[in-house]
Each structure stands twice: as structure tokens, then as C-alpha cells.
Amino acid sequence: MRNTIVLFLFFIIITQTISQDIRSLLLTKLNNIQYQCTNYGCSSSTIVLALNLRACEIACLVNIDCRTLTFDQSNNQCELFVDIPSQYGSLIIQANIITMTAVNNGQLPAPMTIDTTTSTYSPTTTTSLSTTSSSSTTTTTTIRTSTTSTTTTSSTSTTSATTTTATTTSSTTTTTTTTTTTTTMFTCISSLTGATMLLNLTNSPSQSYTQYSYNYIAVTTSTRLTLSFRMDSKNWSLDTLSVKRIGTSTELLTNGDFDSGTMSGWASCNPNNATNFGYLQYDPLYTQSGSYYWKDASTGAVDYLYQYFSSVVGASYTISFYLKADTGLPNSANVYIGS
């Protein structure tokens, strides 16, 4: 009958995680076949009780030396052998007995990739979750660092939401601080800071139109000429202003004799709210030239008249004008150059 033995071969890979070691064993499954260790030199076997075939397989796997097993389905007896049948034993037909034996003479490298990753990844996920919650607790202290972790978690805690608000507020404050510095710079007075005073007449006696002339070396590309007057109860008369670069004949002032009849080229201001502040006067009999002049009876405080002209830094210029006084007291006439 042994000649008619038909072997049903199945190849089964059993893997099992034992602690941190993963062992796999490629086994051939023989149904209704029993392995008997009959020859001399056959190793002793170990008999254990197994719930089913699978449990017996596992028992073999756990036993590091096991290479063959027989499982008796009638009494759940699981017998483990160190040998494989081709070495020492013999195979006989026996109902309800399953024999499984190692295909190759050794253990296969563990196909651990899937099992290992699953077990490795799940604790990692847990770790990262706990890290997230703990980091949101600490976010309250450090604002900058926490912003990144807050973005990652986003949906989680209220603590992180509060932190985000704090961060936004602090950055907004910084921006505001930078912007506030801008103040309105120009007034007719502030521009006189650092200007050169060409003329200072105080409580001047009466005088007819008198020409004043100065040479000036420009320090900026745009030079401001400023005149400031006060004359309580009487008035100053100003006419025929001129600025020319020395050696040229080009008039650099616009409407220097006021004869356009307008304030073209000129600006004036009355920062002290003086009464009778200066204005453009038409009176051909009272002018130094032409029909218009600047009449100024600023009372109680000074007022200002000024004009910018383009200049070359380091170049010399001649500034000239005519001034007439109908004396009243107190009075002052000041002329400034530069910006």
C-alpha cells in the first residue's frame, strides 16, 4: 500500500511574531500522512497539545529547532520534530493525521515588511497624537515656535486658537509702530531750521527803496528764499527780487517783481495769526518797478513770504531785493536763505 501513497502538497508560509523576533517557515502540508521517526539518528520529538492545526503550526514556529510537525485531528496532539522526513523518517498513511515539514533545509528570511510596519506605525501615530496635545499645552509660553505646530493641528484645542490670536496681535503692533513715525514735515517755519540769515532789521527807521545784495553758495539742489516781516501801525514795501547764478544772466526767481499781478512762484504763511499780514498790492506810484509790490504790515507777530529756486550744490548765487520802510514800531525784517 505504501506504493500507492498519494501526497497532496500544499505550500504554506507561517509567520508569527514572537516578542520582537519574527520567524517564518515554509512548510509542505501532507494530509492523512504521518511522519514516523524510525531510523537510527532520528531526533526525539516534543509533544504538545494544540487547539487546532494552526496552533500546532505556531507551536512549531515558536520552537526554534522545529522543522516538522504532525497534528492528530482526533485528539489534538501536536508533535514537533527537529528533522525532516527525507533525512531519517518515513511517511505512512494515517487518517486524521496531518504532517507539515520544512521545504528547504532551513528557515526563510522573515517576510516581515507588512507586519513590522503596521506594528511600528501604530505606536508612532499614537506618539504623534500625544505630542500634538502636549505641544498645544506649551504653546502658551512661546508664541513664535508654536505657530507652526498650531497650523499642523488646527482642528484640535482651544489653547492653540488663543495662541494664534496672540501671535497676530503682536505682529500687528510691530507694524503699527513702524508706520506712526510719519509726521507732517513742511511748515514755513520748520524749513528755516539751518537756514542762513541774510538780513536782520529790527525797529528799523524809515527808508526809501533800498537794494540789498548777497552772495550765497548753494548747499542743496533746491534752495528756499524766505522773507519775514512785522511792522505794527505802518508797512514794509518789498519789490524786485532777483536770484542769479554768478556769471550768468538767467533769472532764477519766478515773478520776482510781482508784476504778474499774482502770487505765482510765491507762497506765504501767517503761523502766528498776525493781523494785517502781507499781501500783493497794486500801486504803480509806490512800486520800485512795475505796478505791483509786496505790502506787509503784519501786526503783533511776523509773517512769511518764500520761494524755492533750483540750484547747483557748490555754485555761487547773487540774491538781491529792494525794501522800503514807513516806520512804525516795533518792526522787523528778516531774510533767510537755504532750506
Ligand SMILES: *[C@@H]1O[C@H](CO)[C@@H](O)[C@H](O)[C@H]1NC(C)=O
Ligand atoms: C535780529 O537781531 C536782534 C539783535 O539785533 C535779535 O534780538 C533778534 O533776535 C534777531 N532776529 C532774529 C530773527 O534772529
Ligand SMILES: *[C@@H]1O[C@H](CO)[C@@H](O)[C@H](O)[C@H]1NC(C)=O
Ligand atoms: C502803508 O502804505 C500805504 C501806502 O501804500 C500808506 O498809505 C499807509 O499809511 C501805510 N501804513 C499802513 C498802516 O497802511
Ligand SMILES: *[C@@H]1O[C@H](CO)[C@@H](O)[C@H](O)[C@H]1NC(C)=O
Ligand atoms: C491761529 O488760529 C488758528 C485758528 O484759526 C488756531 O488753530 C491756531 O492755534 C492759531 N495759532 C496761533 C499761533 O495762535
